[in-house]
Amino acid sequence: MVNPGYKHFKGEDWVDPTPPPSDLPHVEEVGATGAPLKSASFVIGSMCKEYNEDFMLCKDEDRNPQHCLREGRKVTRCAIDVLEKIQANCRDEFRAHWQCLDDKNQMFGRCRVPEKTYNECLFKSLGWKKDIPFAPTNKPQIHERTPLA
Amino acid sequence: MSNGTTQASQDMPPSGGFKPFRYERRLPKRGPSGVGMFAICGSIMAYGWYRVYLGLDERRELEREKIWSRIYLTPMLIAEADRDEYRRRCAAVDREREIMKDIPGWIPGEGVYHGKRYAPDTIANVPLHQQPGFKKE
Numbered sequence: 409m410v411n412p413g414y415k416h417f418k419g420e421d422w423v424d425p426t427p428p429p430s431d432l433p434h435v436e437e438v439g440a441t442g443a444p445l446k447s448a449s450f451v452i453g454s455m456c457k458e459y460n461e462d463f464m465l466c467k468d469e470d471r472n473p474q475h476c477l478r479e480g481r482k483v484t485r486c487a488i489d490v491l492e493k494i495q496a497n498c499r500d501e502f503r504a505h506w507q508c509l510d511d512k513n514q515m516f517g518r519c520r521v522p523e524k525t526y527n528e529c530l531f532k533s534l535g536w537k538k539d540i541p542f543a544p545t546n547k548p549q550i551h552e553r554t555p556l557a
Numbered sequence: 558m559s560n561g562t563t564q565a566s567q568d569m570p571p572s573g574g575f576k577p578f579r580y581e582r583r584l585p586k587r588g589p590s591g592v593g594m595f596a597i598c599g600s601i602m603a604y605g606w607y608r609v610y611l612g613l614d615e616r617r618e619l620e621r622e623k624i625w626s627r628i629y630l631t632p633m634l635i636a637e638a639d640r641d642e643y644r645r646r647c648a649a650v651d652r653e654r655e656i657m658k659d660i661p662g663w664i665p666g667e668g669v670y671h672g673k674r675y676a677p678d679t680i681a682n683v684p685l686h687q688q689p690g691f692k693k694e
Contacts, residue, residue: 424683426648428640437637445633446626453629460632472675473639473646480636487633516626517619540622550618556611 435481438488446514447506448494450538451530456486497533501526516551523551642677649682 438445445452453460459482466476494502504522512518530536543549589597650666657663670676 424645424648426644426651428644429647435640437640438633445630449626449629452633453625456632460629463632463636467635470675473643475675476636476639477643480632480639483632483636515619516622517615540618540625543618543621550615550622553615553618556608556615 432477433481435484436488438484438491440491443506443510443514444491444502446516447502447509447526448491450540451494451534451536452487452490454536454539455490456483459483459486493534494530498526498529501529517555520551520555527551645682646678649678 440448459479463476463479463483466479469475501522505519505526508519508522509516516523527538530538538549538551540549540551547553588594646666654665657665668676
């Protein structure tokens, strides 16, 4: 990583290679990039709702990173679990959707065609349905509408 | 010159009176009436505003979708960043303990503020041998 104008600062100079303290339980990091995460965000949001809300309430108590490590591990494990479930059940649809998001500047509105098959596959295999909170209830949600020309 | 010998004569209207005089403009009627044109323009504008409303509605819902996808990812990203920050903080405190071990009464990792509230480091605390400009002797 080289920021423009900072070529004399090598990115690796800022990396601290020290491993985390050994008394902490090991947890894998999610490791997914932006587009797959964005594609899976609504699934993560609804399937990990309890863990996420618990974590954010904990963060509200104290912003110290040490305070919420336990809740944070649960959040990360749940996100990894959801991503693995998606990969196991809807691998191709998921891939088509996040690659579309990658191509289309991560705009959901331009990836409705792959999203439709992706959501159908998730509904069939996991029984999950996308729901946007606080959307108007008297009309279909934005991902179920026909986009304006 | 009037000397009484000639009889003054006065112009009189023709017998039966003058024909009615046409003083109004009489243009042929062409095209729709004013009210009709007003209604046509109004309906075109109403349709246009309806399309504007649809576009605004779609844009608002797209924005809502984007914001909620980000909100749903926030806890996961914060958890990951917190673990990294905690790891770096522990390493920095260990380094500080090693450097200041000869100073009696020094508390490694003590904050510069009096309060209990957490304040993140304002500069990245990285190992000295990795810091830019560091020269080995």
